[in-house]
Amino acid sequence: MGFFSGLKNLFSKNKDADSYLSGLKKTRSSFLEKLKKFSLGFSGVDEAFLEELLIILLESDVGITTATKIINELESRCHKLNIKNYADTIDCLIAIIREIYGENVNLNDQDDFTIILMIGVNGAGKTTTTAKLAYKYKNEGRKVLLAAADTFRAGAVKQLAIWAEKIGVDCIEGNDNEDPSSVIVKAIREAKAHGHNMLIIDSAGRLQNKVNLMNELSKMNKVIYKEANKEADEVLLLIDATTGQNGISQAQLFNESCKISGIVLSKLDGSSKGGIIIAIKDILQVPVKLIGLGEKKEDLKQFDIDAYLYSIFDGIINE
Ligand SMILES: Nc1nc2c(ncn2[C@@H]2O[C@H](COP(=O)(O)OP(=O)(O)OP(=O)(O)O)[C@@H](O)[C@H]2O)c(=O)[nH]1
Numbered sequence: 001m002g003f004f005s006g007l008k009n010l011f012s013k014n015k016d017a018d019s020y021l022s023g024l025k026k027t028r029s030s031f032l033e034k035l036k037k038f039s040l041g042f043s044g045v046d047e048a049f050l051e052e053l054l055i056i057l058l059e060s061d062v063g064i065t066t067a068t069k070i071i072n073e074l075e076s077r078c079h080k081l082n083i084k085n086y087a088d089t090i091d092c093l094i095a096i097i098r099e100i101y102g103e104n105v106n107l108n109d110q111d112d113f114t115i116i117l118m119i120g121v122n123g124a125g126k127t128t129t130t131a132k133l134a135y136k137y138k139n140e141g142r143k144v145l146l147a148a149a150d151t152f153r154a155g156a157v158k159q160l161a162i163w164a165e166k167i168g169v170d171c172i173e174g175n176d177n178e179d180p181s182s183v184i185v186k187a188i189r190e191a192k193a194h195g196h197n198m199l200i201i202d203s204a205g206r207l208q209n210k211v212n213l214m215n216e217l218s219k220m221n222k223v224i225y226k227e228a229n230k231e232a233d234e235v236l237l238l239i240d241a242t243t244g245q246n247g248i249s250q251a252q253l254f255n256e257s258c259k260i261s262g263i264v265l266s267k268l269d270g271s272s273k274g275g276i277i278i279a280i281k282d283i284l285q286v287p288v289k290l291i292g293l294g295e296k297k298e299d300l301k302q303f304d305i306d307a308y309l310y311s312i313f314d315g316i317i318n319e
């Protein structure tokens with residue numbers, strides 16, 4: 001059984017299969033379009049093929065370091081295994097990408113009082129994802145409290161408060177220009193007083209190169225530690241999938257001021273360049289834990305590398 005057949009088998013049992021297929025439609029058709037020309041007149045894994053494949057990987061935001069690693073491994077493996085036809089070459093390519101990514105890592109959300117902090121640049125999807133997570137955990141029977149700690153952007157607190165009302169969860173609303181750390185303190189005290197077992201903190205958008213704003217993040221982390229006697233269970237960095245390679249430097253710089261535990265890749269439905277997932281994991285060793293596949297509250301899915309690869313490569317190999 002080829003590697004891709006194994007993925008297909010796993011995919012048929014995945015409850016999010018339809019969402020993956022429709023959410024990754026753009027990435028898939030862009031990939032199919034580009035790889036299609038290889039299937040006709042394929043003459044083996046030669047220099048011209050590898051060069052063109054490298055370009056396709058770069059165009060999909062895999063990044064030069066990771067793309068080169070994939071290409072080198074493909075060349076040596078196809079040579080070693082004497083792979084000569086198109087289908088086996090693509091099968092081998094998918095297996096290599098899967099190996100480079102590694103295993104799926106679930107959200108660390110089992111604590112009796114779970115704290116999740118959302119961070120990221122402006123407009124990346126923090127507030128929407130906070131709401132989507134609140135919806136998910138409410139459905140799982142958790143008592144959810146949201147902390148609207150974006151006191152910086154006008155209307156940001158209201159935006160989350162409206163979501164909270166729609167979903168039916170509690171929300172601590174910061175006042176305009178209030179220190180976000182003070183909103184966090186209030187929220188942790190509220191959660192402890194009223195038995196909330198899931199606190200999700202939405203924070204203001206910040207550029208990764210603005211030192212003061214990045215320092216504010218470390219302060220927020222310290223306050224969490226002081227009030228809750230533990231670090232946040234998850235510090236999730238939101239990256240907009242349409243951002244491109246800048247997402248890598250965002251992840252690098254955010255990780256320096258505030259240890260990130262996972263990435264949420266938002267707006268994957270609007271992007272044809274899902275390759276950034278592989279690059280981030282390979283370069284920073286930070287796993288992608290969630291993906292955003294739309295604007296609605298149910299459009300957040302747990303990231304699954306097998307489902308992701310299947311959805312991107314579906315239709316490329318005729319089995
Ligand atoms: N298509 C699509 N749109 C999304 C997704 N996630 C967020 N959005 C949209 O992206 C826009 C920005 O989302 P927000 O959640 O407000 O982003 P933010 O990071 O909180 O923004 P700031 O608070 O301004 O920094 C909104 O219009 C969302 O509806 C997604 O997965 N898919």
Ligand SMILES: [Mg+2]
Nearest residue numbers: 126127150156
């Ligand atoms: Mg926001």
